[in-house]
Amino acid sequence: xxxxxxxxxxxxxxxxxxxxxxxxxxxxxxxxxxxxxxxxxxxxxxxxxxxxxxxxxxxxxxxxxxxxxxxxxxxxxxxxxxxxxxxxxxxxxxxxxxxxxxxxxxxxxxxxxxxxxxxxxxxxxxxxxxxxxxxxxxxxxxxxxxxxxxxxxxxxxxxxxxxxxxxxxxxxxxxxxxxxxxxxxxxxxxxxxxxxxxxxxxxxxxxxxxxxxxxxxxxxxxxxxxxxxxxxxxxxxxxxxxxxxxxxxxxxxxxxx
Numbered sequence: 728x729x730x731x732x733x734x735x736x737x738x739x740x741x742x743x744x745x746x747x748x749x750x751x752x753x754x755x756x757x758x759x760x761x762x763x764x765x766x767x768x769x770x771x772x773x774x775x776x777x778x779x780x781x782x783x784x785x786x787x788x789x790x791x792x793x794x795x796x797x798x799x800x801x802x803x804x805x806x807x808x809x810x811x812x813x814x815x816x817x818x819x820x821x822x823x824x825x826x827x828x829x830x831x832x833x834x835x836x837x838x839x840x841x842x843x844x845x846x847x848x849x850x851x852x853x854x855x856x857x858x859x860x861x862x863x864x865x866x867x868x869x870x871x872x873x874x875x876x877x878x879x880x881x882x883x884x885x886x887x888x889x890x891x892x893x894x895x896x897x898x899x900x901x902x903x904x905x906x907x908x909x910x911x912x913x914x915x916x917x918x919x920x921x922x923x924x925x926x927x928x929x930x931x932x933x934x935x936x937x938x939x940x941x942x943x944x945x946x947x948x949x950x951x952x953x954x955x956x957x958x959x960x961x962x963x964x965x966x967x968x969x970x971x972x973x974x975x976x977x978x979x980x981x982x983x984x
Contacts, residue, residue: 786816792869792880795943799960813943815962817867819935819974820879825860834858837893849890861955862887863930871934881957882939883947884965885927885972887920895925923965931974941970 777783784794790813798804827835834855849855864883866876873879886892895916899905905914907926915924931937941964947955955961964970 789814789816789938791815792817792867792878795880795960796878799945808943810942810944812941813962814938814940815867815880815943816936816938817869817880818871818873819931819933819937820866820868820871820873822865822930822933823861823863828858831855831858835860835889837890863889863892864955865930867937867939877959879959880943881947881955881959881961882937882941882964882972883955883961884941884963884970885930886925887918891918891920891925892928896928899928921965927964927970927972929977931972931977935974935977937972937974939964939970939972941965 784791784797792815795808795813795815798808825835827833831853832838833850833853835858838850862883863886864881866879866881868879886895895918898916899907902914907915912924915926917923918925939962941962943960943962945956945958945960947957947961947963962970964972
């Protein structure tokens with residue numbers, strides 16, 4: 728019992744000494760040493776991206792491409808824009824211009840030596856039934872230099888073919904008293920394939936800022952063969968849906984009216 732008591736006494740003494748040493752160490756204060764400010768090369772950091780919000784969905788009262796696509800991809804809001812009228816502001820980033828096959832010139836674009844007629848809008852004697860192409864259309868985006876197709880909306884419905892477009896232009900040139908939006912419907916040019924009036928002549932140039940009104944959806948179907956699907960959205964400006972294209976830099980034919 729005495730040895731155990733002695734051992735306990737020694738151990739207790741060591742613990743007390745250890746605690747005293749720790750207390751003494753914690754009580755020491757480090758002296759502040761001033762360091763000069765960093766004067767080397769500054770770090771090059773990317774700008775903080777803007778967080779999309781309701782203000783980026785609209786440009787005034789009109790939709791942006793981002794805004795429409797955001798609503799289209801949101802299950803809660805898809806029904807508010809899919810198949811509904813919309814007015815969109817954007818920049819023309821690409822225009823669809825098909826190439827004619829050799830020996831079948833005039834099947835897509837009218838030729839002077841084979842002027843199209845309302846009954847047969849293709850060159851006589853040239854088999855055009857194998858020529859495949861889509862109706863005239865172009866693409867708009869929120870920026871002029873956009874390259875990502877997922878950030879573009881397709882604009883369609885202003886004509887069923889390039890020949891019909893040219894015929895409409897000729898019609899209004901031959902009837903200068905006919906004013907689009909003012910004349911009777913029977914005096915305006917009727918697209919032979921769409922059975923709708925062509926009121927938009929030509930196309931805007933790439934880089935033009937445009938305001939497009941029409942029906943917005945992911946599917947487009949009109950007339951004979953005018954079918955297209957895009958998960959990024961299509962705006963149909965067919966005249967009977969009261970569609971319209973306004974631009975700040977149009978080609979001459981489009982500015983005719």
